[in-house]
Amino acid sequence: MSVIQVPINASAIPTEDRGKQRLRVAARSGEAIASTVVDVSSGQATAKVEIDASGAVTIAVGPEHSSAADLFRRNTPTVTVRPQGREGDLVYKVNP
Numbered sequence: 001m002s003v004i005q006v007p008i009n010a011s012a013i014p015t016e017d018r019g020k021q022r023l024r025v026a027a028r029s030g031e032a033i034a035s036t037v038v039d040v041s042s043g044q045a046t047a048k049v050e051i052d053a054s055g056a057v058t059i060a061v062g063p064e065h066s067s068a069a070d071l072f073r074r075n076t077p078t079v080t081v082r083p084q085g086r087e088g089d090l091v092y093k094v095n096p
Contacts, residue, residue: 004081006047006059007096010040018043026060026068029053035068056082057092 006025010018018041025047026035032052038045051057060071060078072078085091 001050002053002057002083002092004049004051004053004057004059004092004094006049006061006094008038008040008045008047008061009043009096010045011043013040013043015043022064023047024062024064024066024068024071025049026062026071027051027053028058028060028072029055033068033072035071037064053092054083056080059094 004027022037022039024035024037026033027049029051034049034051036047036049038047058078058080060076062071062076081092081094083092
């Protein structure tokens with residue numbers, strides 16, 4: 001099981017709007033999808049998603065009310081990351 005830490009920078013969202021909605025951060029590796037929800041009222045957050053992965057992982061971010069699978073079907077921001085390191089000691093680094 002890999003733990004992928006996804007830094008979220010919500011500083012572009014006006015301060016008064018940040019606490020109105022939380023964000024769902026989803027990770028997909030092959031057919032497996034896992035997600036977590038983070039609060040960005042401070043303007044910054046780190047989502048920690050656990051997923052069984054050994055290759056590339058695609059990450060999507062969107063509104064909390066969306067399902068994890070929907071985030072990959074909608075027009076939401078995504079990024080694909082590849083692991084660094086050796087088998088058994090893989091690290092996924094996601095830039096904000």
